[in-house]
Amino acid sequence: MKYCSHCQSELIITIPSGDNRERYTCSVCGTIFYQNPRIIAGCIPLYKERVLLCRRAIEPRKGYWTLPAGFMENGESTVEAARRETWEEALAKVDIGNLFSICNIPRLNQVHLYYLANLPDPEFGVGAESLEVDLFCEADVPWQKLSFSTVKQSLQRFFHDRETGQKLLHHIDL
Ligand SMILES: [Zn+2]
Known part of the structure; x- marks a missing residue:
């Protein structure tokens, strides 16, 4: 996963506030892409x-x-x-x-x-x-x-x- 499916900007891997795991997050629009089983x-x-x-x-x-x-x-x-x-x-x-x-x-x-x-x-x-x-x-x-x-x-x-x-x-x- 490399780009945001909403705005096509590059994704970063970061722990969102209030979370405790790394997530793919859009560096521009802030969308978090959760991955689950x-x-x-x-x-x-x-x-x-x-x-x-x-x-x-x-x-x-x-x-x-x-x-x-x-x-x-x-x-x-x-x-x-x-x-x-x-x-x-x-x-x-x-x-x-x-x-x-x-x-x-x-x-x-x-x-x-x-x-x-x-x-x-x-x-x-x-x-x-x-x-x-x-x-x-x-x-x-x-x-x-x-x-x-x-x-x-x-x-x-x-x-x-x-x-x-x-x-x-x-x-x-x-
Ligand atoms: Zn985005």
Whole structure:
């Protein structure tokens, strides 16, 4: 970030009065540009005993498998974002259920949310951001080729909970 989006003047990094953190601030009009974590919303789509995974066609982690998820857009809810991302990446229409995991990644300034989701029919396809989309039972999940640790940890806990019948909201800090 270099220039003010209001007046095009150069930005400086300074601690505004009454604040305690450095912010990008316009040296001319005084606008402060706050930067906050971004939310990634996704789901764990389940059809019978199998989960729907997508192999990423884009960086980061191109070629690795992931749960459908992506950055929230303005004007939508987290559930809407999870549903939209599942459609875009896997051409699958899911019923979003309870929130399953909240993953904090302060290092990346991101919060990842995964919902439980029901895939009513085994109907899906390969969306623009995917190379492959498929259903996996626990033993067949490509555990060594998962894209992100939030995906791996959420899936591990998901299968564990299914075995034990536990119903928890998982808080995962990375
Ligand atoms: Zn300005």
